[in-house]
Amino acid sequence: MIDWIYFFDLCGTAVFALSGALAAGRHKMDPFGVLVLASVTAIGGGSIRDALLGTTPVFWIQDHNYITVILITVILTFIFVRKPKRVPRYILPVADALGLALFTVIGVEKALNLELSGMTAVVMGLITGVGGGIIRDLLCQQVPMVLRTEIYATASIMGGICYTISLHLGAADMFALLFxxxxALVIRLAAIRWHLSLPAFDLKTPQ
Amino acid sequence: MIDWIYFFDLCGTAVFALSGALAAGRHKMDPFGVLVLASVTAIGGGSIRDALLGTTPVFWIQDHNYITVILITVILTFIFVRKPKRVPRYILPVADALGLALFTVIGVEKALNLELSGMTAVVMGLITGVGGGIIRDLLCQQVPMVLRTEIYATASIMGGICYTISLHLGAADMFALLFxxxxALVIRLAAIRWHLSLPAFDLKTPQ
Amino acid sequence: MIDWIYFFDLCGTAVFALSGALAAGRHKMDPFGVLVLASVTAIGGGSIRDALLGTTPVFWIQDHNYITVILITVILTFIFVRKPKRVPRYILPVADALGLALFTVIGVEKALNLELSGMTAVVMGLITGVGGGIIRDLLCQQVPMVLRTEIYATASIMGGICYTISLHLGAADMFALLFxxxxALVIRLAAIRWHLSLPAFDLKTPQ
Known part of the structure; x- marks a missing residue:
């Protein structure tokens, strides 16, 4: 079971590194700048989680595979993503959505392993899922995705709640994981595809 | 005594959560986005403090009352703050000022409990007081209040110094707390009311 | 040997504090706001490093000399930097470059002392070197230097690799340090002087 979670964790690292590298490409950064942005996107959320939990040194210091995955992802991005016109606009948000779904479950899992409560676990899933993307968007001077009206934090929180409740009800680990x-992924992709949003809390427009 | 400090801590959490929720409302965020912004505003400063001190897991992981207070505050904000015209402009800075005063003292108190020096305690008060608001303003793409010319960091530092010196001179805990x-509150409110500022360090305008 | 590293650490603290104070002066901040910006610039990178490594309380809580150096630097900046026209434009980037070089080596050294791998050490050098400047630029609402096309992260990574390899090859500590x-300093200064940049990863311009 651990092996599958570890595999998904490395997958999440790769897709977030890709999303960071693509965002860097839109800002014309040099190769090492791209590497920095890909890295903070891929390991930022988990690093904040580990620093808050006190499980230090944080995960990527103890296990070099994360940085290796980021390096390979960035190099592959350099090689294969050369023609900007062949990078459709939806690639970045879709990679981000996949990372959001994968990292949410990883974060919840880590918190439950420390025997923390279900609520704390959902919050840790949220931090792991949205943390890296927030840092990426802040560094690129963009409004963080989590702040826009489209459903985003909601997808992570729903995924976290599903995982916690499934395990609590005695579901098989793998079922809970995939469910x-x-x-999270379906909610977020649907939001991207049809521009779904919850009713906004709006203090600006006269009602 | 601990009980009063704990009570003030929860009050600070509520007013900072309110300030985060109001800021979110001005950016038309969805309910879970509002919750995220209210949370980082309310627990961001204390989380940075705890991560720097190494008192992990950070406070709100160990005690669920903080997240409960944030949830209740956000729900009440949704219910009662419906008509934007009834939200006077000064509510956000005043809630922020109250949180600044409350959290400054909480931060100083936590550092002194760890038997750190008075100077470190004042710095920890400052981090606890201004940290959450800085994250809120960064996420909303606004110039952080602490960077504007109006007196802000000064209020927190003065409050921290008053608390440390009062205790050092043997004042009763409750007196030091309220003093x-x-x-901090009076300095910050006066700065808001009369647009007070210290002479700026200005390298732009020819002198 | 430790003494020289400690001396360089305090030098780096001073030049980053200067760079933060100068950036604050361009935003017309009040004296305590200047102090806050100078401090996060000077101790931000090292604080992130220590929080990730779990070597808490972070360095400046254990040793007051860092905050003392920042205080003195800010006061000297107030006294001597009065005429804006006498502050040449290159002072801020040069101070930043010096801090980048000094802090990179400090960060690598701390990681190697904890017997972490060479790769982790280079990353820790990068975080220590660029962390404070990133926070400074984010708070000032500027595009972080590390995101611009000019060589920046590259200088830190090259410095870190030189230090790690020199020590690995058995070079004297002082030689490795200065080398x-x-x-790092020469690469960064050359980049500033001749606007050097690596070929950018550019997804915007048609190729």
Whole structure:
């Protein structure tokens, strides 16, 4: 079971590194700048989680595979993503959505392993899922995706709740894992595709 | 005594959560986005403090009352703050000022409990007081209040110094607490009301 | 040997504090706001490093000399930097470059002392070197230097690699230290002087 979670964790690292590298490409950064942005996007959320939990040194210091995955992803991005016109606009948000779903479950799992409560676990899933993307968007001077009206934090929270409740109800680990990731991913992709949003809390427009 | 400090801590959490929720409302965020912004505003400063001190897991992981207070505050904000015209402009800075005063004292108190020096305690008060608001303003793409010319960091530092010196001179805990909070609050409210500022360090305008 | 590293660490603190104070002066901040910006610039990178490594309380809580150096630097900046026209434009980037070189080596050294791998050490050098400047630029609402096309992260990574390899090859500590700092500094200064940049990863312009 651990092996599958570890595999998904490295997958999440790769897709977030890709999303960071693509964002860097839109800002014309040099190769090492691209590497920095890909890295903070891929390991930022998990680093904040580990620093808050006190499980230090943080995960990527203890296990070099994360940085290796980021390096390979960035190099592959350099090689294969050369023609900007062949990079469709939806690639960045879709990579981000996949990373969001994968990292949410990883974060919840790590918190539950420390025997923390279900609520804390959902919050840790949220931090792991949205943390890296927030840092990426802040550094690129863009409004963080989590702040826009489209459903985003909601997808992570729903995925986290599904995972926690599934395990609590005695579901098989693998079922809970896939169910929670699918929930978060489907919600987020649907939001991207049809521009879904919850009713906004709006203090600006006269009602 | 601990009980009063704990009570003030939860009050600070509520007013900072309110300030985050109001800021979110001005950016038309969805309910879970509002919750995220209210949370980082309310627990961001204390989380940075705890991560720097190494008192992990950070406070709100160990005690669920903080997240509960944030949830209740956000729900109440949704219910009662419906008509934007009834939200006067000064509510956000005043809530922020109250949180600044409350959290400054909480931060100083936590550092002194760890038997750190008075100077470190004042710095920890400052981090606890201004940290959450800085994250809120960064996420909303606004110039952080602490960077504007109006007196802000000064209020927190003065409050922290008052608390540390009062205790050092043997004042009763409750007196030191109320004296320091009042000092920080009055300085900050006066700065808001009369647009007070210290002479700026200005390298732009020819002198 | 430790003494020289400690001396360079305090030098780096001073030049980053200067760079933060100068950036604050361009935003007309009040004295305590200047102090806050100078401090996060000077101790931000090292604080992130220590929080990730779990070597808490972070360095400046354990040793007051860092905050003392920042205080003195800010006061000297107030006294001597009065005439804006006498502050040449290159002072801020040069101070930043010096801090980058000094802090990179400090960060690598701390990681190697914890017997972490060479790769982790280079990353820790990068975080220590660029962390404070990123926070400074984010708070000032400027595009972080590390994101611009000019060589920046590259200088830190090259310095870190030189230090790690020199020590690995058995070079004297002082030689490794000076060699690595010079490498990072020369690369960064050359980039500033001749606007050097690596070929950018550019997804915007048609190729």
């Amino acid at each position: 929670a990731m699918s929930t | 320091a909070m009042s000092t | 690595a700092m010079s490498t």
